[in-house]
Amino acid sequence: MRSRPDHFVDRHIGPGTDDLIEMVAAVGASSLSALIDETVPSDIRLTAPVDVPGPDTEAEFLARTRAIGKRNRPGRPFIGLGYYGCITPSVILRNVFENPSWYTPYTPYQAEVAQGRLEALLNYQTMVADLTGMAIANASLLDEATAAAEAMALLHRVQARRRAAANRFLVSEGCFPQTIEVVRGRAEPLGIEIIVGDPNAWCLDERVFGLLLQNPTADGEITAIETVIEESHGAGVLVAVCSDLLALTLLTPPGECGADVVVGNSQRFGVPLGYGGPHAAFFATRSEFARQTPGRIIGVSVDRHGDQAFRMSLQTREQHIRRERATSNICTAQALLANIAGFYAVYHGPAGLRGIAERVHRLTVRLAAGFQALGIEPAHRCFFDTLSVTLPTTASERFRSDATATGLYFRYDGPAIGISLDETTTDSDVMEILAIAATALGTVTPEVSFDAGVPLAWPEALRRCSPFLEHPVFHRHRSETRMMRYLKRLERRDIGLDVSMIPLGSCTMKLTAATEIRPLSWPEFSLLHPFMPMDQAAGYQAVFRELESFLCAITGLSAVSLQPNSGAQGELAGLLVIRAFHRSQGRPSRDVVLIPASAHGTNPASAVMAGMRVVIVACDEQGNVDVDDLQVKAQTHQDTLCALMVTYPSTHGVFEDAIRNVCAIVHEHGGQVYMDGANMNAQVGLTSPATIGADVCHLNLHKTFAIPHGGGGPGMGPIAVASHLAPYLPGHPLLPVGDEFAVPAVAAAPWGSASILLISYGYMRLLGGDGMRRATEVAILNANYIKAKLAEHFDVLYTRENGRVAHEIIFDLRGFRSAGVTELDVAKRLMDYGFHAPTVSFPVPGTMMVEPTESESRDELDRFCEALVSIRGEIQEIVDGEADAVDNVLKNAPHTAAEATADNWSHPYSRLRAVYPRPFVRDQKFWPAVGRIDDVHGDRNLFCSCPPSEHYEDG
16 A cells, blocks of 8 residues: 555645554554454444545546546537526635635534634625515525425425415426426425426415525526515415526516515625536525524624624524524535635626626627527516527527537527537637527528627616615725735634544545546636536536446445435435435335434434434444344334434444444335435445445535535535436436436436536545555544543444444543533634534533544644543543532633733633643644534524624735
8 A cells, every 4th residue: 555655645644654553552452454343233344345546646637537538529509497607706715615615514503713714705695685685695505496495395394384285386387497307306295396487377276385496597588576476475386586696686586576586696706617516505584484494594793702703603594503494405505616706796896786787787688689680589678687489490409509509508498599609619619509590491690799898688677776785895895905804814713634633423524536536627627507418518527437446346236326415315215216216216215214213314304304204223232333222123113114313323422333233124015225325435345335235325525525515515415326226317407317217306417516526536646445445444543542542532423343433432521510510621622722612412412522533643643632632631620629610621612812912811720821821732723713603692692793893804
């Protein structure tokens, strides 16, 4: 593994050769291989290496990927349907998109060390709320189609008491086809009937609870939605609207028309197409629906000093707390992309955004005039950026052939051609489109003037009159210097992997190497539209084929869908596949899912979304699945058993010895086994889902396979399935994806957030099968090393019988409650030492779960352990009465620079001890931006848009 100095494995794995030898000795093993033998049950060990080629050197990988990229033909897409060309300002590309300070942090559960990205997400929410005319917006969803499905679910929940018998949801035929498909797929398991049609012809009877409109429509028409909304509300029906943020700078916002929910894609605000993503969908609604809103909501609270601070609000409605009763299964969203979209608005400001919109619209008007000069009348007179024109059949075929040969891609529906312009469109593009049309029609290209201004192509009543983005943050940063400094100021408020290790259990915060992420900004990958002809994306298709084969080799399963764009969506997709399989076998009554009590909250939430009934299986005193309880419940539900959802290694951080027996019991009673892949980082190369008996699993590529967490997204959750489930993998309405028995699409784009698949492809190519196995081994070693260093200071909750843990470890802090110390106090005190806290109170309340990953060096592990040992001593001082029970370093943590340098210091401990508790802290001090935040205040005083301007520093 270490024979060549340029092998990536040495760059990815933290401990050096000498460190590994000493660490193995420290954990009491004779060798690394012996440690693995003691950790992983022998009956599930792989007997052959994982068949993944490589490793490439970094230079070889970049050359390989560049060659693959040349097989793509991005051309100039005019396809639209929610995806548009845009320009990412260089200051944002360099300082955010390509900056590990922004792409490596985790979801901001520890708000005191996440104030920068929380402020950025609040900017995004303010932008969305302003442009849509709604009261509140969340911090992004996975894509527009998913957001529309979540809107349907919200309206259904809200109407449950008002119209209990209503189960019909009406969808406008003007919605994007991928949106209609995803909404259909989400509705059917929940017993919701979808009717697609003309909004002006709908019957709004007592069976209808809501409807979905699109404005502008898929073929570009701007409609007077206010009339439809008024009629719907008069009939007791609620309304969701899909819209376009750029259009809303000129168009009356849906909120002013009475909409109850507004959703869409923020992609055209500076985020590359990327063959489908990742992009941040927006979701805005009325304030009274805040507690029914899916996903994260960033709000404003105060810290213990009374200073303003940002945090995630209303978390009690989310899956990690409410589980099967959650508003959705959303865990990962698209925080990084939401931040980019928000910064795009900050940089351009309202005048800049309106100017971009007016230019796009002006070009579309010129294009329409050109077609009229050719004798072709566009389908609609009211439009923003999209035209639908119909040519004679022969001319349409010639147009398509010539356009494709030239690298221009449009939307075709028989002889009808859809043309969407965008920020990147030029005058010459318009003339080239008209020239191709003229040739197809056998005539000459018309002359078009681009000089004079043109009026908006819709009535005065539909034009926006209300101001937007009035907050100073959207007006201060016009120059690149000011924007750069603003981005840097926010960046310095957060802990990412560029600051220190982030030891979050069940999160796998490993290195995303710069080499892995470089191809994402290459135009041959970033400029492709997801619905362009597949033969024009041959490079991407080659990557997909290789990646699918690698994932099959790693999992031991037979087929893969890359479509799910988060782990939770992978869960949903996997369960829908199992459901379809049972139905194909004539067993539609199988709807019970067994889920261990220790499972991640997305498991029960996803099961409910898939139309399943959840039955909880107990865990024994060692934290393992209680096999006796599983046997009883499998027997009880043998006629209705659909599946077991199980995480392996368990969420308790242990390789359970009985896992094959657990899977066998489920199979014996007619069920399928769904393996949650959250802990796959402890499996790769050592065992596999197929080996333990799983039929389907999802893989968190943003955990095991190096996609960064982005401060709360993006993520990817592809599913791998056994051969008997392969025919049911998700399809797509616009491209030939999936079999004839495919379940409906679970994402807007055929391959989900396709561009970030390049990161995982790079990870696998750079490490190869042997390198990935070594990464797994070192991840297990690092966890056992931390256990060895800390076991005498903190109780370890669960291990194998021989004392070994897998890739993560749970420390039990409940014994300190008698001294008034909680796991939250320890989490906040770690910030004073420069560390992000481990996972707190999951999967067991009162605990901390630590996962170091293979990327952390021995020095960093030692610093982290030194910090926790020091904190243990601080706890002991409270226990012994040497420190005040209330006014102490833990209860007051974290300590800010402002507090430490204030004239007044009233605490019984020194300033030095508060902020420099160990010598190593001096060398790399991270200052939390705020003191401990008051969560209760934030939820009781919900405020989810930009705070008053005095909060923001000038420049």
